[in-house]
Amino acid sequence: MLTLDELLVAGRGLALGARWELATGLLDAARERLPLDDPRRARIALAAAEIAVDSAWYNGNTDAPARLSMVDADALDEHERWDFEFARFRSVYYTKLRQYEPALREQAEGFVASAPDGRRLGWAHMYLGLVYDNVLEERKAAPEHYKVALANSGDDPLLRREAQRHLGDHDHDDGEHELALERWRDATAVGAAAGTVGGTLSQQLLLAVLARDAGDEGGALALAGEVQRWAAAVGAGRIAGLASAFSQGVDPTQPPPRE
Template structure:
């Protein structure tokens, strides 16, 4: 591994841990005269920016994506992920369906096909409201992906198991997802996953366990500035408070 590869690996680990600014600063401080290494650094900056924007609904990705010196499949996937975030948080669209299917079909290897399949599932699920199509994409991602991709696929498949009332399968999928995300230090989706485990505890009748887990997730998410997770767990805690009898409510 050369020095630029080592820097990109370190920046990726910082990104997964939610240290987006530190990851960007590390990449910005690294210089190379080699065009391939320059492209690698620019692509890594764009990946950090896209992940940052998804976590905090900021806009670092527009400039970072434009700065990547040449087109590639990897750049196209990052652009799709940015536009998906815009569709979720800013009511955008940008014709995501054709692009997501093209990326799945044109993926240069199984790992990339799995990643594209996961994002295709998320788009089908959350933008176009096509759950059957989404499950099919998630299943492909689970079959072909690395552990982080499998973790994301399991997380979303667990949503569908939960919605179908299969709490046992949802717990199995969500716990496996959480373990894989924790193994690789991917903090943001690990927190989102634990928020859903807190919801599952509520649905299983463990209000105290649900409240305790939701409280810890809220603290972590607030420190990272991930507002949508804070909103979700605070809503859950309000719901738990309403469900308690007056005698059970803390004073």
């Protein structure tokens, strides 16, 4: 029989492999087998909610609010409660993307101030940078936070992937295409090593952007076509849509219009 930690690792591993419904189904089944007053139910519900928050970037699901409402925060320890509140914040950030919402900066700064360890501090800075980039449109303020995230990503390859992905985006906008390529290749490899199928596909699309920038339109379209095919096959509809748009000439590194 799996221990709780082994169950959570298995669920998160399935989610990284783009088996999101299978992951949450496994966690739900395990949670339902426990007594209603068992505190382990809260940890399992939190893991399922985090999967919903993370997978929205790839499959566009809207499950996170309902999943988060199932978590009994009182049954979590101090660090888990930080994770729960951070998941709630990340879910709101996803829905507020491209809307001007200065309160998100204050919330992100609160997570920076309250982070109980280096890894969580790195994630808090990561999202503070994202708020500057995508909510406040103060792009010059973002890279310093991504650099803090990168410096704290030693035991978290997914954090390293995020930091390198977004630092590379700034390099790309600054015309530093060689540095962007170095960062994006690193992000692709690190994400693949961590097992994130959706994340690796989204990174491959950025490599297609650089191929187009270098004048290799044939190579760019071939790579984007494979990304679209793979993404559609694993149910990552949002990534498949971005790849399809790229093939029609849309630059996925450019933000959509503000609402």
